[in-house]
Amino acid sequence: MGTNDKQLSELITSSASALAAKLAATEVSSEEVTQAHLDRIAEVDGGERGVHAFLHVNTEEALGVAREVDAIRAAGGDDAAALHPLAGVPIAIKDLIVTKGQPTTAGSRILEGWMSPYDATVIKKIRAAKLPILGKTNLDEFAMGSSTEHSAFGPTRNPWDLDRIPGGSGGGSAAAVAAFEAPLALGTDTGGSIRQPGAVTGTVGVKPTYGAVSRYGAIAMASSLDQIGPVSRTVLDAALLQELVGGHDPYDSTSLTDSFDTLAAAARAGAAGSLEGLRIGVVKELGGEGYQAGVEARFRDALELLKGAGAQVVEVSCPNFKYALGAYYLIMPSEVSSNLAKFDGVRYGLRVLPQDGPMTIERVMAATRAAGFGDEAKRRIILGTYALSAGYYDAYYGSAQKVRTLIQRDFDAAFAQTDVLISPTAPTTAFPLGEKLDDPLAMYLNDVATIPANLAGVPGLSLPSGLADEDGLPAGLQILAPAREDARLYRVGAALEALLEAQWGGPLLAKAPALGARANVGQSAETNAGVK
Numbered sequence: 292m293g294t295n296d297k298q299l300s301e302l303i304t305s306s307a308s309a310l311a312a313k314l315a316a317t318e319v320s321s322e323e324v325t326q327a328h329l330d331r332i333a334e335v336d337g338g339e340r341g342v343h344a345f346l347h348v349n350t351e352e353a354l355g356v357a358r359e360v361d362a363i364r365a366a367g368g369d370d371a372a373a374l375h376p377l378a379g380v381p382i383a384i385k386d387l388i389v390t391k392g393q394p395t396t397a398g399s400r401i402l403e404g405w406m407s408p409y410d411a412t413v414i415k416k417i418r419a420a421k422l423p424i425l426g427k428t429n430l431d432e433f434a435m436g437s438s439t440e441h442s443a444f445g446p447t448r449n450p451w452d453l454d455r456i457p458g459g460s461g462g463g464s465a466a467a468v469a470a471f472e473a474p475l476a477l478g479t480d481t482g483g484s485i486r487q488p489g490a491v492t493g494t495v496g497v498k499p500t501y502g503a504v505s506r507y508g509a510i511a512m513a514s515s516l517d518q519i520g521p522v523s524r525t526v527l528d529a530a531l532l533q534e535l536v537g538g539h540d541p542y543d544s545t546s547l548t549d550s551f552d553t554l555a556a557a558a559r560a561g562a563a564g565s566l567e568g569l570r571i572g573v574v575k576e577l578g579g580e581g582y583q584a585g586v587e588a589r590f591r592d593a594l595e596l597l598k599g600a601g602a603q604v605v606e607v608s609c610p611n612f613k614y615a616l617g618a619y620y621l622i623m624p625s626e627v628s629s630n631l632a633k634f635d636g637v638r639y640g641l642r643v644l645p646q647d648g649p650m651t652i653e654r655v656m657a658a659t660r661a662a663g664f665g666d667e668a669k670r671r672i673i674l675g676t677y678a679l680s681a682g683y684y685d686a687y688y689g690s691a692q693k694v695r696t697l698i699q700r701d702f703d704a705a706f707a708q709t710d711v712l713i714s715p716t717a718p719t720t721a722f723p724l725g726e727k728l729d730d731p732l733a734m735y736l737n738d739v740a741t742i743p744a745n746l747a748g749v750p751g752l753s754l755p756s757g758l759a760d761e762d763g764l765p766a767g768l769q770i771l772a773p774a775r776e777d778a779r780l781y782r783v784g785a786a787l788e789a790l791l792e793a794q795w796g797g798p799l800l801a802k803a804p805a806l807g808a809r810a811n812v813g814q815s816a817e818t819n820a821g822v823k
């Protein structure tokens with residue numbers, strides 16, 4: 292590798308906070324950093340065996356913003372001093388979040404070609420802070436799935452092994468960050484779509500407290516569960532990004548008025564501090580049968596590290612968590628069936644006219660929806676419509692809502708004895724593309740550990756726990772905290788991350804094959820030897 296290559300690789304492998312420091316010290320320009328990521332995208336994202344994290348690359352606008360930041364810094368003075376700490380650090384956006392001037396597809400044919408007339412609140416904040424937006428990332432259609440294979444535009448590949456899934460629904464954002472195509476990304480998490488992709492790609496993902504980040508401009512899947520959150524390579528980076536995009540928003544009626552402005556400070560304190568006196572609850576129901584041995588082994592190793600740092604680890608039982616998946620697959624489709632009714636061939640995107648017969652509004656709608664929605668979206672719309680129909684409402688939707696309350700009570704009881712809860716994020720490492728595509732129930736089981744947090748509105752953070760022995764692929768663990776205690780997640784997450792990285796001798800992703808040249812992406816066996 293020549294000096295230039297080395298320089299390039301540091302520009303794309305640095306954490307967002309490290310890049311921010313280099314930008315502030317004018318050691319690098321935002322244009323260089325942004326261009327390096329665009330080059331990386333051009334190198335690894337396209338083609339038949341490309342990562343395919345991006346559905347749209349926003350080259351000109353991203354470079355324009357980068358140059359603007361550089362000019363402000365060069366001019367110095369008050370404007371330079373007022374720049375946001377992340378100004379000039381590029382970011383990728385899950386294509387469920389609306390952006391003016393760039394397409395937003397939600398991974399669906401029904402929105403192909405549609406341009407949002409407005410920016411989501413999180414995008415307004417990102418633009419105000421001058422982070423160059425690299426583009427829009429791939430997802431399962433309308434965020435429904437755990438593998439990105441339900442995208443109408445083809446799957447994303449896992450940078451650790453191109454024949455495997457990157458998780459879902461936000462596989463594009465996670466893969467972009469894991470493959471060094473972006474230092475930061477935004478995702479959305481309705482049942483695990485930030486945390487499970489994080490786990491299977493060796494990245495960090497956070498679902499904030501429900502209401503901590505505005506949902507205005509996130510295309511709704513299930514409004515009572517949806518939450519926008521950060522995707523990154525370090526816990527501190529996630530904290531910085533949540534601080535930037537979070538906060539009260541009058542455009543979102545469920546937005547909290549709390550300020551979440553101590554998250555980065557909490558992450559910094561955690562990385563430096565001890566865990567003496569912290570009470571950690573291991574949720575008995577989130578482990579055991581169905582969890583891969585290597586995922587459990589890395590989880591147990593992490594518990595030992597936490598104990599070594601002074602934390603008290605106790606087992607807690609949340610008996611109603613076993614009904615969480617069942618309740619979610621009634622509540623979520625019910626809300627989906629209502630939220631997706633607006634895609635009718637009249638207001639947005641695609642319009643398909645019936646081939647023959649009368650040209651009525653109902654028939655245009657039916658033809659558009661038949662052609663525009665994929666199988667998974669149709670499955671959930673039908674399921675939700677059924678669950679909400681008059682004769683069944685109490686039996687299905689009503690019961691599921693009662694279970695939701697029981698799950699909230701389980702959390703309350705568990706948090707009465709502990710400060711945080713902990714579990715594996717996903718039951719397995721990344722599975723091969725295609726393996727679960729025809730088996731919806733097997734696909735749904737990926738979220739068995741992440742869904743309780745969405746049902747209760749509590750925040751969850753996933754970080755890499757190591758490489759599972761069986762396949763040398765990354766596993767993840769999640770930390771859960773009471774609602775509004777997001778700062779606690781970042782403190783404990785950063786502490787654990789520091790302990791794990793001391794053991795690994797650096798970040799887990801440094802061992803990832805994606806660090807290498809395109810030809811090496813996916814060859815994991817040798818590079819990963821000895822790393823756990």
Ligand code: GLN
Nearest residue numbers: 434435436481482483484
């Ligand atoms: N994988 C889950 C589902 O298919 C979660 C999706 C999400 O969080 N957006 O519903």
